[in-house]
Every structure is written in structure tokens, then in C-alpha cells.
Amino acid sequence: MRESQILQIIRARIPEAGDDAAIVPFRDTNLVFTTDMLHRKTDFPEQTTPRTIGWRSVAVSLSDLAAMGAQPLGVLLAFGDPALDESSVMEVLEGASTCCEAAGTRLLGGDLDRHQELTLVSTAIGHTRDPVLRYGAKVGDLLCVTGELGRTQAALRCFATGSTERANDLFRFPPRTTWGQQLAGLATSMIDISDGLARSLHLLAQASKVGFVVTSSALPIHPELLRHFTSAERLDAVLFGGEDYELLYTVSKERLRTESGKVIGRVINSGVSLCTAEGEIPLANQGWEHAA
Amino acid sequence: MRESQILQIIRARIPEAGDDAAIVPFRDTNLVFTTDMLHRKTDFPEQTTPRTIGWRSVAVSLSDLAAMGAQPLGVLLAFGDPALDESSVMEVLEGASTCCEAAGTRLLGGDLDRHQELTLVSTAIGHTRDPVLRYGAKVGDLLCVTGELGRTQAALRCFATGSTERANDLFRFPPRTTWGQQLAGLATSMIDISDGLARSLHLLAQASKVGFVVTSSALPIHPELLRHFTSAERLDAVLFGGEDYELLYTVSKERLRTESGKVIGRVINSGVSLCTAEGEIPLANQGWEHAA
Numbered sequence: 134m135r136e137s138q139i140l141q142i143i144r145a146r147i148p149e150a151g152d153d154a155a156i157v158p159f160r161d162t163n164l165v166f167t168t169d170m171l172h173r174k175t176d177f178p179e180q181t182t183p184r185t186i187g188w189r190s191v192a193v194s195l196s197d198l199a200a201m202g203a204q205p206l207g208v209l210l211a212f213g214d215p216a217l218d219e220s221s222v223m224e225v226l227e228g229a230s231t232c233c234e235a236a237g238t239r240l241l242g243g244d245l246d247r248h249q250e251l252t253l254v255s256t257a258i259g260h261t262r263d264p265v266l267r268y269g270a271k272v273g274d275l276l277c278v279t280g281e282l283g284r285t286q287a288a289l290r291c292f293a294t295g296s297t298e299r300a301n302d303l304f305r306f307p308p309r310t311t312w313g314q315q316l317a318g319l320a321t322s323m324i325d326i327s328d329g330l331a332r333s334l335h336l337l338a339q340a341s342k343v344g345f346v347v348t349s350s351a352l353p354i355h356p357e358l359l360r361h362f363t364s365a366e367r368l369d370a371v372l373f374g375g376e377d378y379e380l381l382y383t384v385s386k387e388r389l390r391t392e393s394g395k396v397i398g399r400v401i402n403s404g405v406s407l408c409t410a411e412g413e414i415p416l417a418n419q420g421w422e423h424a425a
Numbered sequence: 426m427r428e429s430q431i432l433q434i435i436r437a438r439i440p441e442a443g444d445d446a447a448i449v450p451f452r453d454t455n456l457v458f459t460t461d462m463l464h465r466k467t468d469f470p471e472q473t474t475p476r477t478i479g480w481r482s483v484a485v486s487l488s489d490l491a492a493m494g495a496q497p498l499g500v501l502l503a504f505g506d507p508a509l510d511e512s513s514v515m516e517v518l519e520g521a522s523t524c525c526e527a528a529g530t531r532l533l534g535g536d537l538d539r540h541q542e543l544t545l546v547s548t549a550i551g552h553t554r555d556p557v558l559r560y561g562a563k564v565g566d567l568l569c570v571t572g573e574l575g576r577t578q579a580a581l582r583c584f585a586t587g588s589t590e591r592a593n594d595l596f597r598f599p600p601r602t603t604w605g606q607q608l609a610g611l612a613t614s615m616i617d618i619s620d621g622l623a624r625s626l627h628l629l630a631q632a633s634k635v636g637f638v639v640t641s642s643a644l645p646i647h648p649e650l651l652r653h654f655t656s657a658e659r660l661d662a663v664l665f666g667g668e669d670y671e672l673l674y675t676v677s678k679e680r681l682r683t684e685s686g687k688v689i690g691r692v693i694n695s696g697v698s699l700c701t702a703e704g705e706i707p708l709a710n711q712g713w714e715h716a717a
Contacts, residue, residue, distance in 0.1 A: 136537055139514055143537070155533035157498050159552070160452050168460075168548050170503040170536045206449050211462040211546045222431050241447035244462045244546075245428055245435070254503045254536075254546035256460050260451070 152340075153200040153325060154257075156264050166258045167197035173251035178292040181304060183221040186253065187228030188305040193327070194257035195236045195308035196378040200325040201266075202317025203259030205238035205310055210255050213248025228305070229255070236310040259310075263318040267340035270322040270383035270400050276345055277394035279312045279380040282330060283358030283367070286374035290361040303357060309380050312393040316382055319390065323382035329375035332420030334405045337381060347398035347416070349409040372407070373419055444632075445492040445617060446549075448556050458550045459489035465543035470584040473596060475513040478545065479520030480597040485619070486549035487528045487600035488670040492617040493558075494609025495551030497530035497602055502547050505540025520597070521547070528602040551602075555610040559632035562614040562675035562692050568637055569686035571604045571672040574622060575650030575659070578666035582653040595649055601672050604685040608674055611682065615674035621667035624712030626697045629673060639690035639708070641701040664699070665711055 154167035171177070171190050181189075191208050198205050210229050214222060222245075230240045238257075284303055291300035309325070316323060322341050326333045330352075334345050352371055362370055383400055398408075405416045446459035463469070463482050473481075483500050490497050502521050506514060514537075522532045530549075562568075576595055583592035601617070608615060614633050618625045622644075626637050644663055654662055675692055690700075697708045 136509065136539065139509055139511065139537055143514075143518065143535075155499060155501065157533065157550075159498065160454075162452075164456070164498065164550065166458075166499070166501060166548070166550055167534070168501040168503045168536050168546065170505055170538055170540075170544075170546065172505070172538070172540060175538070206451065206456065207447060207458070209447065209458060209460040209548060211460045213462055213464070213544065217428065217431055219431065222435075226435065241449065242459070243435075244460050245431055246462055246464070246467070247428065248462075248464060248544070249542060250540075252462075252505065252540070252544055254460065254462065256458070256501060256548040258449075258456065258458055258550065 152267055153197040162260050162262045163264050164258065164260050165198055165201045165203040165264060166256060167194050168254060168256040169193045169197070170252065170254045178289065180292055180297045180300065182301050183224035184228035185301045185304050187225035188232040190253040191229045191232045191240065191255045191257070192306055192308045192378065194255040195232070195310055196325045198257050198259040199309040199313030200323050200380055201261060201264045202313050202320070202323065203261040203264065204314050205236055205257055205259045207238055207241040208233050208255055208257045209241060210243040210253060212243060212245045213252040215247065215249055215251065217247055232308070236308045261317050265317055265320045265323040265382070267322055267324050267337055270337060270341035270343050272343055272400050272402055274321055274383040274385050274400040275389055275396050276347065276398040276400060277382055277384060277396050278353065279309050279394045281353045281355040282371040282377050282379060283355040283374065285376040286370040287355055287357035287361050306378050308378065313380060315393045316380070319388045320382040320384050323380055326377045326379050326381050327375065328420035329373045330381070331372045331416045332418060333381050334416060335418040338405055344401045344403040345398055345405050346401050346413065347407050349407050351395065351397045353395050372416065375420055444559055445489040454552050454554045455556050456550065456552050457490055457493045457495040457556060458548060459486050460546060460548040461485045461489070462544065462546045470581065472584055472589045472592065474593050475516035476520035477593045477596050479517035480524040482545040483521045483524050483532065483547045483549070484598060484600045484670065486547040487524070487602055488617045490549050490551040491601040491605030492615050492672055493553060493556045494605050494612070494615065495553040495556065496606050497528055497549055497551045499530055499533040500525050500547060500549045501533060502535040502545060504535060504537045505544040507539065507541055507543065509539055524597070524600070528600045553609050557609055557612045557615040557674070559614055559616050559629055562629060562633035562635050564635055564692050564694055566613055566675040566677055566692040567681055567688050568639065568690040568692060569674055569676060569688050570645065571601050571686045573645045573647040574663040574669050574671060575647040575666065577668040578662040579647055579649035579653050598670050600670065605672060607685045608672070611680045612674040612676050615672055618669045618671050618673050619667065620712035621665045622673070623664045623708045624710060625673050626708060627710040630697055636693045636695040637690055637697050638693050638705065639699050641699050643687065643689045645687050664708065667712055
């Protein structure tokens with residue numbers, strides 16, 4: 134079976150598993166926690182450094198907390214490694230710790246054992262009184278995105294062309310935990326873009342039972358994407374190129390604040406489409422795994 | 426390098442990583458969380474059922490919470506599987522959910538992807554006002570253990586002799602979360618026996634800077650160990666046979682309560698030894714991975 138089919142069955146059994154992170158009401162607030170598994174071959178180009186691997190492994194979980202509007206409390210990293218070479222283990226931990234600190238939290242522990250392929254599983258825990266779910270977008274809300282899109286595609290192009298150091302820099306994306314917290318209580322729905330803008334739009338649309346129209350010219354494009362991709366390639370890279378981990382969210386016009394994102398479209402009744410100079414075209418529910 | 430060497434280096438860098446679980450002070454209490462990685466080949470005999478694999482994967486993390494005296498709030502399970510066969514994935518989740526419910530908590534979510542070897546990483550989160558650490562045993566305290574020892578060794582013998590159903594039953598050990606919570610505020614130090622009684626005694630002794638003398642005849646032996654092991658084999662199986670996940674703890678004489686454990690010895694100044702009819706013999710710091 135495909136991952137997505139199995140995940141659908143799991144979601145039917147564990148309702149909490151349907152959002153970016155699980156929510157547990159606790160005292161006067163909610164605890165939020167999430168876990169992500171990454172593998173050496175599937176998730177990291179060959180020239181990825183151990184430091185970048187450590188950073189990115191915890192960044193994906195911190196990004197899930199950000200997408201709920203949660204403040205991080207700590208991160209754990211479980212770690213299966215074939216060699217258990219001291220210097221690379223330490224570099225992975227260094228990268229993971231630095232990423233945690235950049236997000237205002239700390240690496241608190243984990244587990245380690247020998248495994249045939251480097252496998253990293255990070256778990257991030259946070260809290261928020263106002264978790265932002267994927268469900269909640271209302272027709273008439275504005276659609277916004279944090280930061281710039283295309284960073285990971287630019288990184289992959291740099292890996293492919295031998296600009297290894299630049300590629301690693303780009304691959305260590307900043308988890309948007311600060312912006313996520315600012316958006317708790319403001320955004321009506323939110324998701325992190327882990328699978329391309331188009332796929333994330335469809336996930337948000339399905340959960341909220343709405344549609345979106347995105348204005349092509351409003352999309353904020355990462356300068357490194359502009360540098361490394363032809364103008365013909367850029368739009369596909371942003372729409373279907375995935376793993377940017379920016380926050381995609383909806384907000385009512387009255388509560389819009391420009392400091393934590395850019396308006397790229399609006400919520401409509403149904404359908405997901407892109408508005409270009411040539412007209413409106415439907416956006417396929419197609420993501421990272423199928424991108425050319 | 427060996428796992429234990431790397432773990433020592435990590436502990437020097439992340440002080441919180443030294444106990445069974447990480448502790449984060451939060452509101453009027455402490456959040457406690459822990460993660461454990463298990464692999465198909467290393468951690469499960471070939472005839473282990475998917476249901477048992479799911480159960481045991483979350484039970485090891487719940488046991489870590491128990492060893493801190495924490496009440497569980499929820500569990501996540503990340504899951505790399507080569508086949509992603511629906512029925513076995515569902516059986517793994519069924520086992521994991523049932524174990525969570527037996528411990529008074531729930532499976533709240535996780536992650537799933539395709540991986541060459543079945544790899545399971547569980548994370549358990551709990552809370553307690555009075556976390557019990559490995560550090561805190563005092564000379565004169567009594568040494569106690571919950572339940573009975575040798576269950577996992579009996580399971581392995583049943584796997585080896587083809588009693589697969591009985592082996593699976595024994596392998597699905599109950600995490601001692603209820604007893605752990607009863608011991609919070611009472612026990613002066615605690616650890617779960619994940620590596621044999623002898624190794625756990627040494628870990629507790631090192632952390633608390635004390636020693637132990639254990640009375641051989643007081644050790645509670647699991648009836649299935651009595652059934653499947655000769656009298657000559659039993660003591661070694663209990664001392665060095667590991668992975669029983671019972672709680673080993675110390676408590677002052679005044680605060681001893683017999684309902685959550687049996688006295689097996691006492692805290693002394695230094696050294697770890699076993700008191701038998703023939704006299705006192707030192708107990709080697711030797712555990713599961715080296716057992717014959």
C-alpha cells in the first residue's frame with residue numbers, strides 16, 4: 134500500500150493524528166507533540182553534512198509545532214546509525230542543538246543505537262492555549278504564507294551542481310516557531326508546507342471544506358530559486374517542489390498582520406486554482422513525491 | 426565506537442539525557458518525556474507477531490515514564506516499514522493502542538514511511554510533581570523490585586522452543602505505570618530494568634553514589650522462568666538476562682509499602698553484591714548485550 138492510504142486508515146482510527154501534531158489539553162493550556170522519521174537515503178542528498186542532517190531532523194518537528202501555533206518546550210532525537218563514529222554523531226547533535234536554540238528551545242535527550250541505515254526520529258513538544266488547526270478557514274479569509282518559497286528546491290539544485298556548502302546552508306531551513314506563535318489566536322487555519330504549495334493547499338482545503346484561489350504574481354520567491362532556476366522552471370518548483378516548511382495559513386481581513394506573512398490569495402467556496410495573467414487554472418493535488 | 430561510549434559523551438553535553446526520561450518544569454508540575462528506537466532484527470525474535478511488536482514498542486517508553494513516577498499523557502509511534510502491508514500495520518497499531526490503554530493512556534499519532542527494516546520509535550509523554558530520579562538512594566534505604574523477574578528470558582526460551590503463542594504473550598509485558606505513580610514521592614531513587622538486574626543495580630549505584638547488597642533468596646522469580654529454566658540457569662537469567670522492565674527502586678524503611686514491590690536488599694556505602702547461602706559475592710556490571 135501507499136503511505137497516504139495507510140495514513141488515511143490510521144486517521145480514521147486515531148482522530149488526533151489528522152493534524153500537524155497531537156493535542157492534549159493540560160491544565161490551563163494544551164500540550165502539542167509531534168514525531169517525524171527521516172532516513173539517510175530518502176531524505177538527504179549524498180553530500181548533506183552530518184550537521185545539516187541533525188538540524189533538518191529536528192527542524193521538521195519544530196515546524197509541525199509552528200504550524201499549530203505552539204511554543205516549543207523541548208526536543209528529543211532518536212538516532213540509528215551504522216557506524217556510530219564519534220565525530221559525525223557529535224556533528225549531528227551539534228546541528229540538532231543549534232536548530233533547537235534558533236527556535237528558542239533545547240535538545241533534551243534521545244536514544245541511540247546501531248542501525249544499517251542512518252535513521253533519525255525527532256519528537257518536539259510544545260504548548261499553546263490557542264492551537265491553530267487545519268480546519269477553520271472561512272470563505273472570505275485571506276490566504277498567506279511566511280517567508281519565501283523554493284528554498285529546498287534551490288538547495289537540491291545546488292547539491293546537484295556541486296555547490297555543496299551553499300546547498301547545506303539552504304537545507305538548514307529555519308523552523309517558523311516565532312511566527313507560528315504570533316499567529317496563534319489570529320490565523321483561522323494553518324499547515325506547514327512539507328509537500329509543495331499545491332499539496333498543502335489541497336490538505337488545508339479538504340480539512341476546512343473550502344477552496345482557494347492563489348495569485349501567481351503574489352507568490353514570494355526565494356532569491357536562490359531566482360538565481361538557479363529559469364523563469365520557466367520556477368513556478369513548478371514552488372507549486373510542486375515541496376519541503377519548504379514555510380507556514381501556509383488563513384486569516385480574516387480584520388486580523389491580518391503583515392509582519393508574519395504575505396497575502397497570496399483568498400478563501401473561496403471550493404476548488405484550488407491559480408490566477409495568472411493568462412487566466413485562472415486549476416491546481417492539481419500533486420506534491421513533492423511526484424514532482425519531476 | 427560502542428553505544429555506551431557515545432551515550433556517555435552525549436550525557437556530558439545534555440545533562441537531562443542521563444535519566445530514564447527528560448524533565449521539563451511546566452506550570453505547577455513537570456513534564457516528562459522519553460523516546461526509544463527498536464528494530465525488527467535486533468529487538469524481536471523472528472516469530473514475534475506484529476501485535477506484540479506494536480505493544481512492546483510503546484511499552485518500553487511507558488516503562489521509562491513509570492521509572493520517573495510519571496502519569497502518562499499520550500504516546501506517539503513513528504514507524505518505518507518495508508512492506509506497508511495494511512493488515513500488519515493495523516496489527517502493530519492495535520498492539521500499540523492496547524498497551525497504551527492498559528497503561529491508562531492513548532496512542533495519539535505518529536509518523537509512517539517506507540524503510541528497508543521495520544523500525545519503530547515510540548515517544549511517551551507524562552507528568553509528575555515528584556519525579557523519581559536515579560540519584561537519591563541513601564545508605565540504609567531498602568532496595569525493592571516490582572512484579573517478578575525473568576519474564577523476557579522465559580519468552581525468549583519459548584520462542585526458541587516453538588511455543589510461539591506463549592512467547593508472544595510473555596513478550597507483551599505490562600508497563601508499570603500505576604506502580605510508578607504510587608512510588609512518586611515515596612521512592613528515593615528508581616530505574617526500570619531494561620538491561621538485566623545487575624546492570625540496573627550498577628546504574629542506580631553510580632547515579633546515587635552508593636552500593637547495594639541483594640539477598641538472592643528474596644528475588645521474586647517469574648513462574649514461567651521456573652517452568653522453562655533449570656535451577657542452575659535461573660539466577661543468571663534474572664541477574665544478567667535483561668529487558669524485564671520491572672521497576673527497581675529504593676525507599677526508606679518508614680515509607681515502605683508492600684503493595685508496589687518486594688524488598689530484595691538494602692543500600693550500603695559502596696559495591697554491588699549478592700548475598701547467597703554460601704556467602705556474599707560481587708555482582709559484575711554485566712548486562713543483557715553480553716549475556717551468554
